[in-house]
Amino acid sequence: MSPVAIVAFILAACSGGPSSMPAAERSGLTSVKVALNWFPEPEFGGFYEGVLGGHYTAVGLDVEIIPGGPSAPTLELLGSGRAQVALTAADDLLLKRTKGIRAVGAWPGFQLNPLGLMVHEGSGPADFAAIASMTDPQVAIEVGGPFQTFLWKRHGWEGVVQAVPYGGSVGPFLADPGFIQQAYVTSEPCVARARGAAVRFLKASDAGWNHYGSLVAFADPPPPWAARFVAATQQAWTAYLEQPARANAEIARLNDQMTPGLLDCVTEAQRPFVLGQEGLGAMRDERWEATAAALVEVGLLPAGSTAAGAWVELRDAPPD
């Protein structure tokens, strides 16, 4: 690598990627950076559809989507000005708010928590309760994480079910028909199915660990265009659920792990989680308080904590 290339590399690295600011200002649109909390995958399909289908520009917003990864501090990026919209999960938002991060949840992409346990269809347990009655049950999971703590506490698994670390690969699952592991419905089950495994997914929501996922969060108080962003997002996700091909092609371009078969599988698998029972984009106080209560139960929030002020309903708000 030549010295010039190295300098160019440093500059590119330090500038934090291309900025759409000048173009946006010329066209009179408000520039909005949306920070995803994972790699480009169908769980963000509606947001990509919003850009590709012109839903955001129609309401005066020039949206740039910034992919995330294993360590995506999206709510923190709101504070630093590197993003104006953060994708997060309801539990994460409540936790970060108690740590002084000023953010509010405004629109859930997932009604049901996409998290759960993955077992083999034939040989695995039928539900959460059946796991404890197995002989020497083991679950590969983020040991010490909130989901593990909750499951063990709620089901009385302490000393009964052994938690072992989950390394992020479905390899051990494929190799062992008795294997039980944590999984996101948007990821591992489809990867395992593509490898010929018959998979049963036990929803975390059925165990009582049900937080809104792919949650749109704004800085607190929300910017004046927040209601417009939410309205356009609702439209864009509706369009994506009907016709996912265009956004999925863009996702495949950005993330070549997403093969056509995998895209189709994930798009189908996530649909009931996106819609839930109350439909796309719905939020209810009881659901938020249940999340707060679950976090209190596992000791992540102090007793008496509530979700008051952590979320805002913008779908019916008059345009600014």
Next chain:
Amino acid sequence: MSTPRWIRWLAPAAVAFVAILAWSAASARISPVLLPSPLAVAEAVGSHGGTLAAATLTTGASAFLGLVVASLLGIGGALVFQRSAIAERALYPYALFLQTLPVVAIAPLLVVWLGYGPPVAIGSAALVSFFPVLTSAHAGLAAADPDQVALMRLYRSSWWQEMRLLRVPGSLPYLFSGLRTAAGLSTIGAIVGEFVGSNGFPACLGYLVLKGMRAAETGLIFAAIGCAALLATAFFISVRTLGTRLVGRWHPGGSA
């Protein structure tokens, strides 16, 4: 008595041959999603060749820049310690603390400050390679022969003259020993930084390992690990060659 040239080349090649045979035999008995066969890795190299090459360059650039940052800070720090005993006492414990700082814990901070990808990898590489450079340079500067130091001071040499003419040249064998350690560590540091701080743009080896894990493509994981090993080896050889050029002729420690 020197070893014949052909044996020096044949010995590592024979080890590689035996290792690949053993690997093939083992992978025939173990599920390919846990241990890919050498052939599966070769196939992954074939189908992801362009991405692997680009990722190796990105990770290599991050590791190199991290090593440069670590060297500047490490050598600078050692000079400061040599100049002021108070500074040494005040700062050395914290230099030690830096070494123990887990990148995973501060990755979100680096992402917020610097953005995704290369900046986190550079910071992480610098963090892990800083301490070996600092300690080796520090030890090297302190290792000057007391009689020679006394002689220079007798001639009323300045601190800078003492550094330039005596301590710095004498410290080079120590420094290069530390740099060789740091060279390998910087590659690991960059990849760990990419594990936690990359969003896949640009593609880098840490991201490819993660991607291989998520897709259960063990061939890709091993191919990426192979690229990382090549990178670390290239760094090591470069630093060793530089060391031999600078000190090898007058000090046996230069090329060890």
